[in-house]
Amino acid sequence: MKILVPVKRAIDYNVKVRVKPDNSAVDLTNAKMAINPFCEIAVEEAVRLKEKGTASEVVVVSIGEKACQEQIRTALALGADRGLHIETSDSLDSLQVAKLLQKVVEEEAPQLVILGKQSIDSDNNQTGQMLAALTGMPQGTFASEVQVEEGSVAVTREIDGGLQTVKLSLPAVVTTDLRLNEPRYASLPNIMKAKRKPLDVKAAADYGVDLTSKVKTLKVEAPAQRQGGVKVADVAELVEKLKTEAKVI
């Protein structure tokens, strides 16, 4: 079974972001970039399925500028077999990414596509679901457990009230939640080996997908700052303030 794992290059989750003075976007100049944490979990899950003998090949794909080849190499160092970089200079929205991935799915014919549930920059939580719709595959979103069976996959999903398990016929799309697994660290020998693994580069334009977006970002602002609060000395003062000053209890 072949598994396709789309990964995204995103700002490192520890970085405190700054909005550009002209309010056009978030300032990413010199910001530390990394593989999106949810994507890392997707790679780990695919590699574990390969180690169990369920999967025969793990293909990693990333869409974006040339720099995202770094993230593909990271995924290769974690155990993926080969990479595909679809180069584009534009920042695409989820629907366009899903349409490009649809073409990749047509070419590669994977039995399972594993994506992160959301990227920590745009916070959209859309791509996996859109890809599932475009390819007509069933979806198992926010997965905390994935069990591949003969011709199907059972996915335990994190929902608001607890957990839900669904059974999907293959091929299927799964998106990862944080508790699915704990990603491994790449060892130095594996990082060296990853440099020799195949990485194809294609242009987004080659796929014949319309990449014009109907959604425009008018401005990006810093959120309203909260007023600095006060420290209280003891419980009595806290309760007193909540009752008389804040009037919330």
Add this chain to the structure above:
Amino acid sequence: MAVLIYAEHDNQHLKPDTHKLVTAASQMGDELHVLVAGEGVDAIAKQAATIAGVSKVIVADNAAYAHQLAEPVSALVADLGKDYSHVLAAATTTGKNFMPRVAAMLDVAQISDIIRVDSADTFVRPIYAGNAIATVQSEDAIKVLTVRSAAFDAAAEGNSASIENSDVVKAMDISGFVGEELTESERPELTAADVIISGGRGMQNGENFALLEGIADKLGAAIGASRAAVDAGFVPNDMQVGQTGKIVAPQLYIAVGISGAIQHLAGMKDSKIIVAINKDEEAPIFQVADYGLVGDLFDILPQLEAAL
């Protein structure tokens, strides 16, 4: 322009999110229709018909929709949605699950988790874990949106909209429901609670969360948790507040033994009043807290319970 609102429910009760969606929808169009999809949902449809501003409730009652699986529900919503200018669902795990599928089927972009409506085509939403706020404009013919319900007030009741049955059935055999494990709780739901008390890694273990229960009972509060507390196995993950858990905006949020990582703040920093109880006076949570109390939570919590 007519707006289609997907009603969130658990096959027994209409969730309060729906009332908040109606408020958001009323800023986009004047004719508001609510879709209730599920199995045995007559009572829910009647309740939805009482929400002020709703002109019609559409009921899709079929076993195919019983568990809100994304495949049949999205096919239904996309089928009905093509006649609307806007299609809305709450940004809950249910809405997040099926709505992007609807958008892709309609070949339009989706705008996720909106917190403000500027006009019928311009919306405001947080990005980068709430550290930036984007204003976006959509030129798509149909706007597919998920709404952060904590950012909108609930619409009033006292209406009697017409109820109409839909005969659209989208049964599908590519996915099936196996089972679910729901957390039982007598307390209010996290996303709807006026008061929330949350514990973090500082609670040290799951048993110590009992220290929060007495206080929660006295305040009528829901109990939440940070990701650290969930990952350490102290409490189940549906209690998690944060970017990857639930987004809340109660009147009062009490953070106990929570340092205040970006991930957690993204889920609660729009609370009206924030109280932090932490022994580390340098903890980032104090930068957003209205009232901070530095000290050992194991001393403070029993005192707080006694004082209430």
